Amino acid sequence: VYEGEVAYLYCPLFCHPTLYSYSQIQNSSLSLLWYRHTHTHELEQPINLKLHTLHKDREYLWIQPASAQDAGLYICMLRNISSCVKIGVELKVVQKDGECDLKAQPHLNLTIPFHSKRTLTCPDLNKLTLPNSTHSVSWYHFCNSHLFGNGRELEGDDLVIYSMKGVYRGLYTCVVSYQMNGRMLQFTRNINVIVVVPDAGSKVPIILNPASDQIYMVTLGDTVTLSCHVILPHLYEEKQHIWWTIDKKTVEELADPRFSSPEATLASYKDGDEWKERVLNVMDFSADDLQREFNCSARNSRGFNTSRAVLKAELYFPTLELSCGLGVTLALMLMMFVIYHVFWLELLLLYRSWFGSDERYTDDKQYDVYISYARNSEEEEFVLSTLRRVLESEFGYSVCIFDRDSLPGGTITDDTLRFVGQSRRLVVVVSPCSAVRGTQALLELQAGLTSMLHGGSLRVVLIQFKPIRRKIWVKELRRARLALTLIRWKGEKSAPLSSRFWKQLQLELPMRRDTQDSQC
Structure with missing residues (x-):
């Protein structure tokens, strides 16, 4: 019930007239008593009917009006000297939002066919016994009191719908007001009207x-x-x-x-x-x-x-299996692509160590590497202290350097051609100074290229020691660059044996089965 309005409690023992009816207990030794159980008391307390707000009428208990303190469990009991039976009714007292409440739970659901006539009677109005008193009933449709005319009219306390329409569906609220013992009291009831099709036609599912x-x-x-x-x-x-x-x-x-x-x-x-x-x-x-x-x-x-x-x-198509298989295959391919893209040098060196052949057993060459470079202090320092040292000491190659290995008194051209012809690789250190005509470095490059062009087993490898503009390269160097591998020296970044420079260089040099490529 709403706070401040009248509440009535009906004793559920009389819901089954075959067991109990109020007219029967009037002619028997049974008495109807009301008790209340509150949160402040562990035991049931008798209802004090002397309070002006409480009124017992047959099988009903009226609270006029109800307040928040009246909420709780009410027990109706039928008893005589030898036995008793009782049942509880829970009363909830809620706040009312305005004259009517659109969110209220309906007391009655009523179905009315289209175009039919129906009279709406306020629920529980017939339970109100008011001798020598008057009452009034106010009606609302979705909390709107202007609902009369055009097919709806008041007849006494009732609301008559002469021809049911779709716009007449929804929540109807009736508020009953009456006076008792000098007090103005009221209670509110809600009816949910549902419009349905008329009960006519075949109606077969x-x-x-x-x-x-x-x-x-x-x-x-x-x-x-x-x-x-x-x-x-x-x-x-x-x-x-x-x-x-x-x-x-x-x-x-x-x-x-x-x-x-x-x-x-x-x-x-x-x-x-x-x-x-x-x-x-x-x-x-x-x-x-x-x-x-x-x-x-x-x-x-x-x-x-x-x-x-x-x-x-339907034919079974292994979509899930194919999707999983394809997904795994693509994932493996992507992983292999990434691995090859990142570690392709290491993979090639590993492959060559397993399946490559040692050229020392297939030719009669004396040297593995012949190093050609420009004769200046900076480049000579790189060749002797870094390039030669790593190739001989770390990789175990036999290295030929003209200025170191040639004997005095010989002809430069003949000795150069002889040394280049006895080597398996010609490593040419490219720098601005090596691109000058008439130098020892250019003679060595020409000798190596001539050997390659005439079907020799010599392979030429270019190492770019310092950047050089292409337009100042000599003709032989420009032609060689198109067909030969160019490995770039990047200073301190290329110095460690695990750098990309040494891996690329080792890949171009002859394989050694008696040495392990620990730097791969």
């Missing part, structure tokens, strides 16, 4: 699916769900039924744990007509189930309708 041209695709071995959608036309106070049958037996009659069919669920509702769905679940669907007859049926008092579900097995 309509099965939307399974339809005559509908095919259910099923997968063998899976759990198959068959759905049945039915329109149940509105019928007053009538329960309508939807069920599935398998070979003309219901799921309960079949008693097979593979088949289950939960209760129908409401999909939509319009003007009393219900769209309901009931599913049939078939676990571990087999080829034999394709030969069964699956029917969805619906019935009410107006008729019966049924429809058969046509099933067809």
Whole structure:
């Protein structure tokens, strides 16, 4: 009840007249008593009917008016000398928002067909006994009191709807006001009006699916769900039924744990007509189930309708397996691509160490590497202290350097051609000084290129010691750059043996099986 309004409590023991009725207890030794159980007392306390707010009327207990302190559990008890029976009623007192409350729970749900006449009577008004007193009833529709005319009128305490329309649906509120013992009292009741289609026509259930041209695709071995959608036309106070049958037996009659069919669920509702769905679940669907007859049926008092579900097995396509396999394959390919892109030098060196051949056993060359460089202090320092040292001491190559290994008194051209011809690789250190005509470095480059062009086994490797503009390269160097590998020295960054420079250089030099490539 709302705070400040009248509340009445009806003793639920009289809900079953075959057990108890108030007229019977008046002629018996039974007495009707009211008790109250509050949170402040562990025991039930008798109701003090001397309070002016409490009034007992037959099987009702009236609280006029109710306050927040009146909330709690009320117990009505029938007792005599030898026995007693009792039952509790919970009273909740809530705040009222204005003259009426749009969020209130309705005391009554009322269905009215379109274009029909219906009289709305305020609930519980007939329970109010007021001798020598008057009362008034105020009506609201969605808290709007201007609702009369155009098909709705007041007749006494009642509201008459002469021709029901869609705009008349919704929440109606009636407020009853009366005077008692010099006090003005009132109570509020809410009626929810639902508009429905008239109870006319065939009203036979309509099965939307399974339809005559509908095919259910099923997968063998899976759990198959068959759905049945039915329109149940509105019928007053009538329960309508939807069920599935398998070979003309219901799921309960079949008693097979593979088949289950939960209760129908409401999909939509319009003007009393219900769209309901009931599913049939078939676990571990087999080829034999394709030969069964699956029917969805619906019935009410107006008729019966049924429809058969046509099933067809779809070819199994291992989508998940293929997707997983393709995903794993792509992931592996991507991972291999990344690994090769980052570690391609290491992979090539590893491959060569496993499957490469040692050239010392296939030729009669004396040197592994012949180093050609410009004769200036900076470049000579790089060749002698860094390049030669690493190639001889760390990698174990036999290195030929003209200024160190040539004997005095020989001809420079003849000795150069002889040394280059006895080497497996010609390493040319490229710098601005090496691109000058008439130098020893240019003679060595020409000798190496000539040997390569005439089918010799010599291979030429270019090391860029310092950047050089291409337009000042000599003709032989420009031609060599197009066909030969150029490895760039980047100063301190290239100094460690694990740097990219030494790995690239080692890849171009002869393989040594008696040395381990610890720097790979």
